[in-house]
Amino acid sequence: MSSEHSYESQGRKPRVAVVFGGRSSEHGISVVTAGAVMRAIDREKYEVLPIGITADGRWALTADDPERMAIADRRVPTVAELVDAEAEDGAVVLSADPGSREVVYTEPGQVPKALGEVDVVFPMLHGPYGEDGTLQGMLDLAGVPYVGSGVLASAVGMDKEYMKRVFVSYGLPVGPYTVVRPREWEQGEPGREGAAARKKIVDFAADHGWPVFVKPARAGSSIGITRVAGLGELEDALAEARRHDPKIIVEAAVSGREIECGVLEFEDGPRASVPAEIPPTTSHDFYDFEAKYIDSADGVVPAPLTDEETAEVQRLAVAAFEACSCEGLVRADFFRTDDGAFVINEVNTMPGFTPISMYPRMWQESGVSYPELVDRLIQAALRRSTGLR
Numbered sequence: 001m002s003s004e005h006s007y008e009s010q011g012r013k014p015r016v017a018v019v020f021g022g023r024s025s026e027h028g029i030s031v032v033t034a035g036a037v038m039r040a041i042d043r044e045k046y047e048v049l050p051i052g053i054t055a056d057g058r059w060a061l062t063a064d065d066p067e068r069m070a071i072a073d074r075r076v077p078t079v080a081e082l083v084d085a086e087a088e089d090g091a092v093v094l095s096a097d098p099g100s101r102e103v104v105y106t107e108p109g110q111v112p113k114a115l116g117e118v119d120v121v122f123p124m125l126h127g128p129y130g131e132d133g134t135l136q137g138m139l140d141l142a143g144v145p146y147v148g149s150g151v152l153a154s155a156v157g158m159d160k161e162y163m164k165r166v167f168v169s170y171g172l173p174v175g176p177y178t179v180v181r182p183r184e185w186e187q188g189e190p191g192r193e194g195a196a197a198r199k200k201i202v203d204f205a206a207d208h209g210w211p212v213f214v215k216p217a218r219a220g221s222s223i224g225i226t227r228v229a230g231l232g233e234l235e236d237a238l239a240e241a242r243r244h245d246p247k248i249i250v251e252a253a254v255s256g257r258e259i260e261c262g263v264l265e266f267e268d269g270p271r272a273s274v275p276a277e278i279p280p281t282t283s284h285d286f287y288d289f290e291a292k293y294i295d296s297a298d299g300v301v302p303a304p305l306t307d308e309e310t311a312e313v314q315r316l317a318v319a320a321f322e323a324c325s326c327e328g329l330v331r332a333d334f335f336r337t338d339d340g341a342f343v344i345n346e347v348n349t350m351p352g353f354t355p356i357s358m359y360p361r362m363w364q365e366s367g368v369s370y371p372e373l374v375d376r377l378i379q380a381a382l383r384r385s386t387g388l389r
Contacts, residue, residue: 007119013046014047015047015120016049017050017051017103017118017120017121017122018034018038018050018122019059019121019122019123019135020033020124021053021055022055022127024127024131025127025219025223025224026219027078029076029354030124031069031082032076033124033126035066035067035069036066036357037122037124037374038064039066040371040374041371041378045375046378049103049115050063050082052082054078054079055078059093060091060092061115062079063082069082089108091107092105093105094118094144100117101143102114103115118144119145119382120145121139121147122146122378122381123135123136123350124350125350126350126352127158127220128158132155132218133154133158136148136149139386140386140387143387145382145386147378147380148327148328148329148349148381149324149325149327149328152325153324153325154349157330157346157348157349159217160215160217163324164177167344170323172316172319172323173343175251175335175345176251177249177250178249179217179248179249180197180200180201180249180250182247184196185197185242185246202231202234208252209253210229210253211228212251213226213227214237214250215248215251216244216247216249217247219245220348223244224243226240255338256335257303258333258334259275259303259336259342260276260278260299260331260332260334260358260362261274261314262317262330262331262362262363263317263320263330264363264368265328265329266376270321272314272318273362273363274302274365274366275302275305275317275362276301276302276303276358276361277299277300279300299361301358305336309342313334313342316332316344317332317334320332320347321347326347326349328380328381329350330347332348333345353374
């Protein structure tokens with residue numbers, strides 16, 4: 001960090017811009033996650049500037065009121081609800097000049113107001129237009145440090161196809177899958193679009209068996225995912241996945257236990273937490289959005305694994321972190337198959353930080369409290385240079 005941007009030389013606390021919301025279908029859970037992080041940030045050590053991105057993409061100043069950013073009555077909050085009525089037409093702009101980290105607030109017909117410099121951004125965004133490298137690229141252009149992975153790792157971590165391709169290239173165990181790209185879906189005679197794509201999926205199921213999981217290729221929090229038990233359920237599943245992403249990934253069901261492991265970057269490199277297990281849910285077909293965030297499915301931390309199994313899943317979690325060139329943090333999700341092997345399903349470069357989220361819980365059991373976890377991530381970002389590294 002150059003001296004002109006040094007908060008030490010200016011005699012002030014580092015200013016953390018917590019950015020949340022966004023244009024993805026995970027808008028609401030991003031707000032909830034940001035609220036939890038804002039509650040945990042040490043206000044004696046940092047200044048906090050909450051910036052919400054509305055569902056239509058406008059950057060807005062929001063109330064610094066984490067209590068309003070929680071799930072209530074089975075409903076997730078939105079950024080629009082946190083914007084002051086007097087400021088609903090205003091917008092926040094971050095300078096694209098890498099020589100300035102000034103944040104400016106603008107309103108129609110008014111003189112722009114400088115809000116001061118931002119020293120680090122904590123991007124609590126999930127899904128496309130935030131977790132996928134788009135925001136990270138903008139921050140790199142602006143010369144502003146940020147928490148978490150850079151452009152490449154964020155993009156790879158968002159796209160399940162290329163994530164799996166990277167895993168395979170590094171020799172990590174991956175389950176069977178196939179991908180239907182938008183161009184493949186559009187092929188065919190008028191009125192019969194998608195016929196070849198459906199056949200591709202049916203052929204895949206013939207090879208690997210039903211059920212299969214039909215997913216948007218670039219989404220998270222289990223949104224848009226359907227467990228398909230047979231051909232009669234395929235059409236609705238495809239429509240639901242394509243509602244979130246024109247690119248679809250179809251995965252064979254893996255029989256086994258769901259295991260998760262957190263990775264956190266320390267000064268000497270990435271380390272893995274104790275693993276957790278997601279037990280089977282009786283009220284849901286699988287560990288879907290409602291099970292995760294609404295019905296609070298109980299994870300078992302630490303997972304009941306042998307010492308050898310724990311060491312293996314930790315090794316694989318760090319290997320996945322390194323394979324994708326991740327930074328800061330990752331939650332790695334696995335299946336422990338019936339024959340005792342581990343198969344990696346995916347990594348999440350910005351996992352949930354809600355009070356019931358598995359990532360903070362795994363680190364709590366590993367000796368890193370929630371406030372310490374948040375502080376470590378901010379400090380790591382402040383130490384890291386921007387741009388190529």
